[in-house]
Amino acid sequence: MVGSNTFLQRLWRVYLPLLFFAVFLLFPFAWMLIVSLKPDNALLNTDINPFLPIGMTLNNYRYLLQDTDFLHWTRNTMVVTVGSLLVSLFCSVLIGYALGRFRFRGGNIIGVAVFLAYLVPPTLLFIPLAQVVSNFGVYNQYWALIFTYPTFLIPFASWLLMGYFRTISRELEDAALVDGATRFQAMIRIVLPLALPGVLSAGIFCFTLGWNEFLYALVLMGSGTMKTVPVGVVSDLIRADVYFWGSLMAAGILGSVPVAIAYSFFVDHYVSGLTAGATKG
Amino acid sequence: MSVIPAQAARETVPQQRRRMSTWERLVEREAVLAYLFMVPGALILLGFMAYPFFLGIYYSMTDKVVGFASFDVIGLLNYQTLLSDRIFQTTVANTMIYSFVTVPFKLVLGLALALVLNQKFRFSRVIRAGLLLPWIVPTAISSLAWLMLFDSALSPISWVLRDWGWIESNINFLGSRENALASLSFANIWRGVPFFAITILAGLQAVPSELHEAAALDGASTWQRFFSVILPVIRNIVLIATLFSIIWTFSDFALPYVLLKGGPGSMVHVFGTLAYSSMSFDLGQAAAIALYQFPFLALFAALLLRFIRSEDS
Known part of the structure; x- marks a missing residue:
């Protein structure tokens, strides 16, 4: 230096x-x-320093886990997130592979279309989508989100995987083809294992995006006990302007834990995924 | 080309060929397989993205109401009515303020954080990971934290300022349109800074360290080095991050919904929250509100595409 x-x-x-x-x-x-961690009486007394942890208690957490549907919401979110992640990864590996490694007519245009699809925000589509989902008869069911989350997961994951597949040398694949492997076998046995870090990045990204999604979950799966964590916390724990701040914040902490854990294990994959959209083409 | 693979090819390929059906041979062609690979994803994107998009355009030209089967096509009337609607006009202004005023703050703070993180210091990996938290935690949940931080009675921000004697009574962070917009923007900046920082950091790491050293030897000051060495390299990535951020903020829902639900007198809506709140009584008009976002989004998507492609080549 x-x-x-x-x-x-x-x-x-x-x-x-x-x-x-x-x-x-x-x-x-x-x-x-x-x-x-605060009891209500300490929380609502505005004369004492609000930063002091007075009378620490786990009551808010106990209330949340025993007297609300929080565990239901957690299970719902898990099912929906993992389901849409699997659907999206399956579709995106195929799209990313084709766009990254095959030369074919229309490939560029499809690449651009995938990128543009990534920019379509849920606020543009949620109104007609609610109708489509109820026409399919899956309103307020897991399938409603398992099939709609991929609309924003697939474009991103495909884009990211396309970049990864491009970095893997063609010679390895060609050698396998010459040895009599079909293209499909070459993809599964040779290229996919080498692209595993990319698949992991895409997966971790799909997980956090799915876990965090709010608007589709609110509109398409928002009644009864079918809510996801973000929707349940916002719509069930706030009743008619009465705020149960203690349990709300407890729900916030617990609801963030799964993404925080997933994220902390794979920080580098997450960061490379986040920047891939902007740095790789 | 070496000889051995060619020999291997002569030995194995004919055997393989004999076993191949027409279908198998077709699938071996790159273009055919490529299109086959698109099918599962295309089905989902067509069914749950393209189809609803066009259905939305159709609904926006009707007087459809939820729960009633019959409705009429009324042309562009929904779009026309909205133009003279005071709440809609305010919504347009709010959304513009929200998505543009926040940008310079996110950009400057994000750039500063990226420059700090780009230095060597202890525990840098853990610190970098920790500071990205606002971006990865569910927005609906972090918005709840801000809802309490902005509470008119319980806000710890008000408490601190009162304790220091800077204010007499609590600030009503969400009580007026101006305050609510400022508070909303503040929370958005908080959430966006890590995204800018991490994206710009990736760009900074592409700046070769020899460039720094050469510039430093030439006697360039820190500022000169920043403008003449660093900025040219990260220019494109900064632009791309900015465009992404504008698009996302423009079409935001969770934060403005949780924090304000339209705010006092419905004067602090953005497109997403206004469309959502109109949805239950006037579906056609709600569809029109959502679609009013389209020209803007298309413009910024086109700009973004241009920069990404120039980055590519």
């Missing part, structure tokens, strides 16, 4: 900015945690 790295310089360039960003970006989570 050029120039001297005195402690004072490091303080200004690294530690103070990091402290600022950590406080700014993580404060809401710290607040959720504090509130979720």
